[in-house]
Amino acid sequence: MRRLEGADGPLALDTERASGFRYHDNAYLVQMRRGDEPAVLLDPVAFDGEAMAELQSVIGRQEWVLHAATQDLPSLHALGLSPAALFDTELGARLLNLPHVGLGGLLDDLFGIHLKKEHSAADWSRRPLPEEWLAYAALDVEYLVELRDEVERLLTDQGKLEIARQEFAAEMDFEPRQKPGEPWRRTSGITAARTPRQLRIVRELWNERDALARQRDLSPHRLIPDRAIMAAATNAVRNEHELLALREFNGRGAHSELRHWWAAVQRARASQEPISVRVPHEGVPHHRSWVRQHPEADQRLRTARSALIEIAEAHDLPVENLLQPRVLRELAWETSEPIDAAEVATRLAELGARPWQTELTAAPIAEAFREAASA
Known part of the structure; x- marks a missing residue:
C-alpha cells in the first residue's frame, strides 16, 4: 500500500473475475500500478472490510485508469472501492472510432506492444494462483497510464475530450441494468x-x-x-x-x-398454476415487432435512427455512442404526438443522456419525429 501512496499520477487498475465458474461476479484479483512503481497484486479474498476501507482511503483520492470500466466497477464497488475520477481507455478509443478498442489491439496499434490473453477466461477463484497467471495479470496495468495519455492526446486533437469527460463521469456510479421479466x-x-x-x-x-x-x-x-x-x-x-x-x-x-x-x-x-405460453411483455415491446404491430412507432424509430447515423458520421462517432439505442427506442415508443426540441432534450436527460448527446441529437430527433408523423 505504501507503493501506491508514495507514487505520483493516476492509478492504473484492473480486476480478474471468475464469471464462467462462479455465480457472483466478484473480483478475485485486483491489479494496481501507479507511477514508476511495479504493479501491486491484491487478493481481495484474503482481506476484510476494514482492510478494504484502508485501501480506499489511499486510492480513492486519485483518478483511476481502467479499460472497459463497466466490467470492473461493479466488483470494485462491492469491495467498497470507488474512484475520485475515472479515465476509461476502452471508451475513449470508441469515441475516437478507432478500429480496435480491446486492450491488446490498442497497445498493438498505438505502441506496437503485443499482449498475450491466454488466461483471460481462467478460473481466477482458484488458490493458489499460478505464477504465470500473476505475471499475465500484472501486464494488464503495465501500460495503462501510457495508453491513457495517448488516448487523451487523440481525444484532444479530435475535439472530443469534453465528450469523453462527460462519458467517464457517467460511468463512475455504473451498476449493471437488471433485465426485466422472467x-x-x-x-x-x-x-x-x-x-x-x-x-x-x-x-x-x-x-x-x-x-x-x-x-x-x-x-x-x-x-x-x-x-x-x-x-x-x-x-x-x-x-x-x-x-x-x-x-x-x-x-x-x-x-x-x-x-x-x-x-x-x-x-x-x-402444478396447476396458469402460465402464459407467449412471452409476456413488460415496458417497451421488442422493436422488431413494431413494423407489424406498431407501425407509427416504427416509423419514428427508423426516421430518427437515420438522422442519428448522419450526425454520427459527421462527427466520426459510433452511432451507439452518440445515443444509446435503448434511449432512442424508449423515446420513439412513448412519443405519440410531435414534440419540440426542448421537450426532447428534457426527456433525453431523464433517460440518462449526457449534455453533449442532448445538444447534438435533440433537435434532429424532434425533426425526425415530425417527418415521420407527416409520412
Missing part, C-alpha cells in the same frame, strides 16, 4: 417448449438450478446446461433414472444433484 424464459432452446406443462418444467428446473448455483457460488451452467433443462421439459420421462438416461441431460451436477432435478420436474407436473 429470466427463465431466456433459456436457450425454449421455443421447443410449446405447452404450459413443458414451460412449467423449464421454469422449475431453471429456478432450482439458480438456487443451487447461488447457494454454492457456482456458475449455473456448470451444474447442468440449458439443453439439459430443455431435454427434461420435452421428454416424457417417468422417473429420475429415465431423466438421467437422456443423452442431453448431462453436466457436472446432472448425477450428483439428480434428486433436486427430479423434484423440480415433479413439482412442475403437479
Whole structure:
C-alpha cells in the first residue's frame, strides 16, 4: 500500500473475475500500478472490510485508469472501492472510432506492444494462483497510464475530450441494468417448449438450478446446461433414472444433484398454476415487432435512427455512442404526438443522456419525429 501512496499520477487498475465458474461476479484479483512503481497484486479474498476501507482511503483520492470500466466497477464497488475520477481507455478509443478498442489491439496499434490473453477466461477463484497467471495479470496495468495519455492526446486533437469527460463521469456510479421479466424464459432452446406443462418444467428446473448455483457460488451452467433443462421439459420421462438416461441431460451436477432435478420436474407436473405460453411483455415491446404491430412507432424509430447515423458520421462517432439505442427506442415508443426540441432534450436527460448527446441529437430527433408523423 505504501507503493501506491508514495507514487505520483493516476492509478492504473484492473480486476480478474471468475464469471464462467462462479455465480457472483466478484473480483478475485485486483491489479494496481501507479507511477514508476511495479504493479501491486491484491487478493481481495484474503482481506476484510476494514482492510478494504484502508485501501480506499489511499486510492480513492486519485483518478483511476481502467479499460472497459463497466466490467470492473461493479466488483470494485462491492469491495467498497470507488474512484475520485475515472479515465476509461476502452471508451475513449470508441469515441475516437478507432478500429480496435480491446486492450491488446490498442497497445498493438498505438505502441506496437503485443499482449498475450491466454488466461483471460481462467478460473481466477482458484488458490493458489499460478505464477504465470500473476505475471499475465500484472501486464494488464503495465501500460495503462501510457495508453491513457495517448488516448487523451487523440481525444484532444479530435475535439472530443469534453465528450469523453462527460462519458467517464457517467460511468463512475455504473451498476449493471437488471433485465426485466422472467429470466427463465431466456433459456436457450425454449421455443421447443410449446405447452404450459413443458414451460412449467423449464421454469422449475431453471429456478432450482439458480438456487443451487447461488447457494454454492457456482456458475449455473456448470451444474447442468440449458439443453439439459430443455431435454427434461420435452421428454416424457417417468422417473429420475429415465431423466438421467437422456443423452442431453448431462453436466457436472446432472448425477450428483439428480434428486433436486427430479423434484423440480415433479413439482412442475403437479402444478396447476396458469402460465402464459407467449412471452409476456413488460415496458417497451421488442422493436422488431413494431413494423407489424406498431407501425407509427416504427416509423419514428427508423426516421430518427437515420438522422442519428448522419450526425454520427459527421462527427466520426459510433452511432451507439452518440445515443444509446435503448434511449432512442424508449423515446420513439412513448412519443405519440410531435414534440419540440426542448421537450426532447428534457426527456433525453431523464433517460440518462449526457449534455453533449442532448445538444447534438435533440433537435434532429424532434425533426425526425415530425417527418415521420407527416409520412
